[in-house]
Structures are given as structure tokens and as C-alpha cells.
Amino acid sequence: MTPSREQKLWMYEKMLVSRRFEEAIETIYLEGKKPVFNMAKGPIPGEMHLSNGQEPCAVGVCAHLEPSDVVTATHRPHHQAIAKGIDLKRMAAEIFGKATGLSGGRGGHMHLFDPAVNFACSGIIAQGMGPAVGAALSRKMQGKPGVAIAYIGEGAVNQGAFHEALNLAAVWKLPVVFVVEDNAWGISVSKAASTAVPENHVRAEAYGMPGHLVRDNDPYEIFATAGKAIAAARNGEGPSLIEIETMRLAGHFMGDAETYRPKGEKDGLTLRDPISRMRARLIADGDADEATLDRIEEAAQAEVDEAIAFARNSPDPDPADALTSVFV
Amino acid sequence: MTNTNPARANERKLTIARAMAEATAQQMRLDPTVFVMGEDIGEFGGIYGNTRGLIAEFGAERVRDTPISETAFIGAAVGAAQDGMRPIVELMFVDFFGVCFDAIYNLMAKNTYFAGGSFRVPMVLMTSTGGGYSDGGQHSQCVYGTFAHLPGMKVVAPSNAYDAKGLMTAAIRDDNPVVFMYHKGLQGMGWLGTVPGATNHVPEESYTVEIGKAAIARPGKDVTIVSLGIGVHQALEAAKRVAEHGIDAEVVDLRSLVPLDRETIRASVAKTGRLIVVDEDYHSYGVSGEVIASVVEHDLSVLKAAPVRIAYPDVPIPFARVMEQFCLPNADKIVAAIETMLGRQTVGEPS
Numbered sequence: 005m006t007p008s009r010e011q012k013l014w015m016y017e018k019m020l021v022s023r024r025f026e027e028a029i030e031t032i033y034l035e036g037k038k039p040v041f042n043m044a045k046g047p048i049p050g051e052m053h054l055s056n057g058q059e060p061c062a063v064g065v066c067a068h069l070e071p072s073d074v075v076t077a078t079h080r081p082h083h084q085a086i087a088k089g090i091d092l093k094r095m096a097a098e099i100f101g102k103a104t105g106l107s108g109g110r111g112g113h114m115h116l117f118d119p120a121v122n123f124a125c126s127g128i129i130a131q132g133m134g135p136a137v138g139a140a141l142s143r144k145m146q147g148k149p150g151v152a153i154a155y156i157g158e159g160a161v162n163q164g165a166f167h168e169a170l171n172l173a174a175v176w177k178l179p180v181v182f183v184v185e186d187n188a189w190g191i192s193v194s195k196a197a198s199t200a201v202p203e204n205h206v207r208a209e210a211y212g213m214p215g216h217l218v219r220d221n222d223p224y225e226i227f228a229t230a231g232k233a234i235a236a237a238r239n240g241e242g243p244s245l246i247e248i249e250t251m252r253l254a255g256h257f258m259g260d261a262e263t264y265r266p267k268g269e270k271d272g273l274t275l276r277d278p279i280s281r282m283r284a285r286l287i288a289d290g291d292a293d294e295a296t297l298d299r300i301e302e303a304a305q306a307e308v309d310e311a312i313a314f315a316r317n318s319p320d321p322d323p324a325d326a327l328t329s330v331f332v
Numbered sequence: 333m334t335n336t337n338p339a340r341a342n343e344r345k346l347t348i349a350r351a352m353a354e355a356t357a358q359q360m361r362l363d364p365t366v367f368v369m370g371e372d373i374g375e376f377g378g379i380y381g382n383t384r385g386l387i388a389e390f391g392a393e394r395v396r397d398t399p400i401s402e403t404a405f406i407g408a409a410v411g412a413a414q415d416g417m418r419p420i421v422e423l424m425f426v427d428f429f430g431v432c433f434d435a436i437y438n439l440m441a442k443n444t445y446f447a448g449g450s451f452r453v454p455m456v457l458m459t460s461t462g463g464g465y466s467d468g469g470q471h472s473q474c475v476y477g478t479f480a481h482l483p484g485m486k487v488v489a490p491s492n493a494y495d496a497k498g499l500m501t502a503a504i505r506d507d508n509p510v511v512f513m514y515h516k517g518l519q520g521m522g523w524l525g526t527v528p529g530a531t532n533h534v535p536e537e538s539y540t541v542e543i544g545k546a547a548i549a550r551p552g553k554d555v556t557i558v559s560l561g562i563g564v565h566q567a568l569e570a571a572k573r574v575a576e577h578g579i580d581a582e583v584v585d586l587r588s589l590v591p592l593d594r595e596t597i598r599a600s601v602a603k604t605g606r607l608i609v610v611d612e613d614y615h616s617y618g619v620s621g622e623v624i625a626s627v628v629e630h631d632l633s634v635l636k637a638a639p640v641r642i643a644y645p646d647v648p649i650p651f652a653r654v655m656e657q658f659c660l661p662n663a664d665k666i667v668a669a670i671e672t673m674l675g676r677q678t679v680g681e682p683s
Contacts, residue, residue: 074415107448117447124414124451126439134407134435141408142415145367145393152411165434168404175399329449330484331508 005231007224009291011067013300015223016282016292018066019059020304022083023279025092026054028312029082029099033258041259047316048100050112053080057221057253060278061185062087064218064226065153065246068234074139074152076132077125078185079114084155089121092307096315104318108325129190130160133169133182140178140243151179151237158247159190161204170211170245179237181230182208182245187252192264208245215245221278251276346534347520349381351493352458352512355500356383356420358538360390363418366504369396369405370422370458379424380460380519402432406457410439413455418504423459426513427470429478440509441484456503458512461489462562462612464660465517465524469649472656476560476611477618479511480589486543487589489513491564492532493520495587498541506543515561515612527565544591548600552582555670556600558623559610560586563661567610570666579674589619594626598634601627605636608669610661615643637673642666 007015029048036046043050055062058080066087069075077084085095091106098105099113106118114127122139126132136154143150160166161184173180184204188195201207208215216233218225226248233244251273255262262270286292292300346354360366367390368383374397377384387395398405402423409419423429429436436457443451463472480487486508490496496514503510518530549564550571557567564585571581584600586593601607607627609620620641627639642661650656 074411076411105448107446107450110448111446115446117443117451119447119450122415124443124447128434128438131407131434131439134404135411135414135439137404138408138411138413138417138419139415140411142412142417145412145417146365164431165403165407168399168401169407171399172401172404172408329445329447331486332444332449332452 005228007227012286012291015063015067016286017300017304018063018087019279020301021307022059022086023056024304024308026056026082028308030054052113052258054254055080055083057251058185058187059083060221060223060226061248061250064223065183065230067227068231071121073150074122076136077155078157079127081116081125085116085123088123090118090123092311093314096311097318100315102315102318103321109321110329130156130163130165133165136180137169137173137178140180141176144178151181151234154180154182156184158184158186158195158204161207162199173243174211174213177242180243181233181237184247185250186247187250189252191256205245205247213243213245218248221250223282343533345531346493347531348493348496348514349519351497351534352382352500353384353386355497357386357389359501359504365416366418367394368420369398371398371400371424373397373422380516381521402428403435406432407435407439409455410435410453413453414451418454420456420458420504423457425471426459426461426475427473437482441482445484452507453509454507456510456512460516461513462515462517463649463656466651466653466656468651472649474613476513476589476613480619486510488543488587489561489589490587491561491585492530493534494532495541497534498539501538502540502543517562527562529565544588544593546587546593546596547585549585550583552580554580554604555606555608555673556582556584556604557608557610557666558584558597563610563612566661566663567666569663573667574670579670581670597623597626598630602634605634606673607639609641610666611643612661613644614646616646640669640673642669
């Protein structure tokens with residue numbers, strides 16, 4: 005399964021929106037945090053987990069999804085949210101803690117919920133896997149079309165929730181695909197130091213489901229593999245797991261000094277930045293010329309600028325609204 | 333007084349287990365999105381009988397035995413609820429929450445808030461509570477306060493079958509997560525003793541008991557005893573015994589912990605001036621302290637005596653019968669507390 009030219013350009017565009025969005029967030033996040041870094045200060049307080057480098061995992065999978073399909077994502081959710089089609093303006097406003105945010109400021113960047121595209125994320129490792137299994141169960145029981153995607157990082161594979169979710173999805177043969185974004189680091193602990201097997205796709209076999217490995221953060225390979233897995237889920241063939249070798253270009257969170265990284269690792273990663281690689285590939289393959297890609301760049305930047313401006317210009321929530329929405 | 337249910341001899345009586353199953357079946361007939369899942373809730377009918385008969389009527393698709401995998405299936409219930417279903421999920425013993433609480437208090441209870449109300453989580457988590465039958469310290473706890481403390485989940489704990497059916501129906505229809513905590517000692521299982529008062533008249537038709545409304549289980553004027561679940565029956569027994577000595581105790585059955593009906597508690601204590609709270613959950617930082625705080629932070633002047641709590645001591649629950657019974661609340665302890673509070677000797681042998 006190869007992406008069409010149109011799909012390739014969509015993937016590139018969404019990767020760019022994600023990257024430009026995070027670049028903007030990165031800059032604004034540091035406002036008010038200099039010269040002394042204090043996480044509580046500035047227009048965007050709290051932890052900030054950037055996903056730059058991991059964009060191919062988002063677009064290669066979400067290219068196959070409809071708004072009605074369900075995605076549960078992680079504490080590092082921006083790229084997945086954007087690829088799923090989340091309302092970028094309201095997502096930005098939520099990250100700023102504004103009244104116009106997706107949740108009126110109650111959630112923040114680790115708790116983005118958009119019912120229009122069935123997107124949710126959560127802050128604890130492997131936490132979204134059960135809900136993804138449940139959404140898939142719901143579709144199966146109601147006879148409604150749709151698959152669920154549970155995005156996790158490679159650090160999640162050692163959580164009990166991972167193993168329980170895989171087993172339950174398999175024993176009930178549910179339309180769910182587990183996507184492991186392997187960025188090689190669980191905060192500061194390497195996969196080699198934390199995980200008993202060198203590759204995690206093999207774990208799928210223990211639960212009687214197919215496990216796939218995509219190397220080198222390749223968006224087209226991710227597209228092809230996810231396409232097969234999602235089609236199988238839609239056809240009632242049950243769950244599967246996709247492991248993707250990706251890269252975390254930034255620290256675990258902003259402010260992470262990354263002293264644990266081997267010397268030179270970051271330089272090597274930057275050389276393999278998936279955005280510049282994809283741009284070169286689109287041109288080399290004759291899928292787009294420079295002018296076309298420049299237009300996509302400009303449109304992506306404009307979309308991000310608009311979302312950031314919307315967030316900046318939105319009012320703070322009424323503090324007392326903290327006491328509402330506990331129950332519906 | 334709300335939703336009291338005076339039993340009459342010729343009326344149909346059900347156990348709490350049967351009442352829960354009946355409420356569930358009635359809602360499943362009405363609403364195809366309602367389904368049940370949990371460990372041994374299918375052919376077995378639930379360890380405590382509350383799903384008996386459901387699989388025969390609705391089949392294994394909607395009455396779903398799960399693996400022993402609470403994190404996955406409670407998490408799945410959250411995902412299914414957010415996707416338009418109304419799952420009823422069973423945590424066999426509340427003590428088991430330790431293996432799956434993340435799905436309960438960080439997902440089930442918080443997603444609606446984090447989503448600013450744009451996601452709904454209409455699910456029921458039913459779970460057994462309580463000891464008194466020497467099942468050891470991981471199969472005997474109540475932990476009411478733990479659930480009620482954490483925001484985002486409604487919590488109910490019926491003392492009798494009438495309330496159990498009405499609260500179960502209300503819980504299934506609620507668009508929010510509801511934790512339905514049923515006491516094993518009230519459940520009506522043949523293999524486990526049951527307090528007789530828990531098995532009472534239950535109408536066949538569907539009805540609700542409003543979540544968040546306490547009931548006056550026995551009206552009185554001298555002292556208020558607030559309790560829930562099995563403690564209500566101990567309080568009623570104590571009230572009966574002190575009545576023989578001229579003390580008129582009022583018994584408040586909380587029925588719901590979240591929302592807590594502070595108005596009914598305050599009105600009762602305003603009338604009696606005395607408050608005793610009976611709670612099988614651990615003594616400190618729990619329901620008993622919250623009930624007392626609800627009164628004293630509102631109006632200290634109504635009190636004629638310092639409030640008293642009769643709760644489980646702050647120790648893990650021991651196995652040995654004499655040790656466990658020593659720790660549990662009972663009618664004797666309540667009678668003694670009333671006697672001390674009213675400053676007179678009332679205790680006689682139970683009639």
C-alpha cells in the first residue's frame with residue numbers, strides 16, 4: 005500500500021503544521037521563564053512535552069482515519085491531535101489555559117478532548133489503551149463502523165495496562181490498533197535499560213495478534229503498515245500492534261537538560277529530521293516541486309499563526325468555572 | 333422523609349442481589365446500549381448474585397465475562413461509555429481497586445471535567461464491600477471514604493433492596509459515572525448470612541431513588557444516628573433497644589455519599605442536638621468525619637453533645653473472628669455511645 009500523491013502532500017502538510025505549531029509553542033513557552041526557568045511562569049505554564057521528530061507516526065496512521073474513528077493519545081499528543089484533525093485554534097487555546105480552549109482550560113496540553121474527531125489523550129503511561137479497547141468494543145457491539153487507535157510510547161510496554169489491553173482486545177477480537185512510537189527514551193532511561201526485548205513488536209505474538217515493525221521513522225512505510233492493520237481491523241480481523249522506530253528531537257519536557265543522551269546523539273537525529281527528509285523525497289520522487297511545497301509551508305505557518313493568535317487573544321476563564329463540569 | 337418503603341406481609345420481597353439484577357434487566361430491555369461486564373458475571377451470575385439470570389435473557393454479548401484484568405475492562409468501560417454505550421462494570425471486591433484505580437479515578441472520574449463536559453462517561457461501577465465473615469483483610473474492606481473523597485464519581489451504598497433497585501436504575505440512567513457499593517452482609521446470598529431488614533418489598537415496575545438523597549430510616553427526637561449500608565441496620569437495632577428505655581433515636585440512612593445529603597443530616601441534628609455516625613470504613617479521614625464536619629461547620633449551636641463516631645479502627649482487617657468482630661461497629665457499641673451521650677444507663681438485653 006503506497007500513499008497517493010495527494011495523501012503524501014496531506015501527510016507533509018500535517019507534519020509541517022505540527023512542527024510549526026510546536027516551534028511556536030516552544031518560543032512562547034519560554035516567555036516569562038527567563039533568565040530563571042520556572043515552570044509555573046509565562047503564558048503557557050506547566051509541563052510541555054514536544055513531539056517534534058515523531059510526526060510521521062501521526063500522519064502515517066491518521067491518513068487512514070475518519071473523524072468517527074477513535075484515537076487515544078499520550079502526554080505527548082500534539083502531532084497526533086493535529087493529524088486526527090483536532091480544532092487547532094481551540095487546542096492552542098487549551099494549551100494556553102484560555103476560556104475558548106477545548107475544555108475551557110480544565111485540561112491543558114496533556115488532556116485534549118475533541119468530540120468532533122473522537123480524540124482524547126491522557127497524562128499517564130499506557131492509560132489510553134483500555135479506553136481504546138472499550139471504544140472498539142462499543143463499535144463492535146453497536147455494529148457501527150470505526151476503529152480505535154491507541155498511541156503509546158515504547159515506555160508503555162512495561163506497564164500492566166499494556167498487557168491487559170492487548171489481551172482483552174485479542175480475546176474479544178476488537179477493531180483496535182496499538183501504535184508504539186519508539187523514541188528510544190522513557191524520560192532519561194533508555195529502552196535498552198528498561199525493556200527485556202530489543203523490539204516490542206514481538207510482544208504482539210504473545211497475545212495472538214500480528215505485530216509489525218517500521219524502521220527509520222519512514223512515513224510511507226508507516227502509511228503502508230497502518231493501512232493494512234486498520235483495514236484488517238475494519239474487516240473484523242481483530243487487533244494488531246505497530247512498532248515505529250521514531251525519534252524525540254527535544255527533551256522529555258521543556259527544561260530537560262538531556263544530560264543522559266550520549267554525546268552527539270542529537271546531532272545525528274537532526275540530520276535525519278523527518279520533515280526535511282520528506283521534503284527532499286517529495287521532490288526527488290517528482291510528487292511536488294519547490295513552489296508547491298513552499299505554498300504548503302506558507303499555509304501551514306498561516307494556520308499555526310492564526311491558532312496562536314486566537315489563543316493569545318482569548319480571555320482567561322472565569323476562575324470560578326473551575327467548580328463546574330465535574331458532572332454533566 | 334423520602335422514598336420510604338413500609339413492607340407489608342403480602343408484598344413481594346427481594347434480596348438486594350435480586351433487586352440489582354432486576355433493575356439491570358429492566359434497563360437492558362429499554363436501552364440497547366446498556367451492557368454488563370466483569371469477572372464471573374455471566375453464567376455464574378455474579379459472585380454476589382447481582383447479575384443472576386441476565387445472561388439467559390440477554391446473551392453473552394451483553395453480559396460479558398471478562399478476564400481477570402480490571403485495569404483493561406474498567407478502562408474499556410470508560411472508552412465504551414465515551415463512545416455511546418452505558419456499561420455496568422463489576423469490580424468483584426472493592427478491595428481490588430488497588431490494581432485498577434487509575435482507570436477509575438484518573439479516567440472514569442476525570443474525563444468529563446478534563447473535556448469541559450464535552451465527553452460523557454455514563455457508566456456504573458458496582459462493587460462489593462464489607463466484612464464480618466472472616467474473609468481477611470483484602471476481601472473485607474469498605475473504603476467508602478476513598479471513593480467519595482475523589483471528585484468526579486457519584487457514590488451510592490444502599491441498605492435495602494428497595495433502595496438498591498431504585499438507586500441502580502438511577503445509576504444506569506445517569507450520564508455520569510456512579511460507583512454502586514453493595515454490602516456483602518446485606519446481599520441475600522444463601523452462603524453468607526444476611527441482615528433480614530435488607531430484604532424488603534420491591535415493586536416490580538421500574539422506579540428510581542434519587543442519587544444524593546438520604547432517607548430517615550427511623551424518626552426520633554433525642555439523638556441522630558447517621559449511617560449507611562449495614563450500619564443502618566445496626567443503628568435501627570440500637571434504636572429499638574434504647575427505645576425500651578425511653579430514648580427516641582432517629583436513624584438517617586445516607587444511601588448516597590456523593591452527592592452527600594447534608595441538608596437531611598443537618599435537619600436531623602438540628603432536631604435532636606446529638607450526632608453519632610456509624611461507618612464500617614476506617615475511622616480517620618473518612619465518611620464519619622465528613623458527616624460530623626457537615627454539621628459543625630454549618631451550625632455548632634445545634635449540638636448538645638460532642639459528636640461521636642463508631643467506625644473501623646485504623647488497622648488492617650484481621651482474620652480471627654474475635655479480632656474482626658472486636659473491630660467492627662455493632663448495635664452494642666451504638667447503644668453504649670447513646671448511653672454515654674445521654675448520660676444515663678439504658679442498656680438491657682435485646683428483647
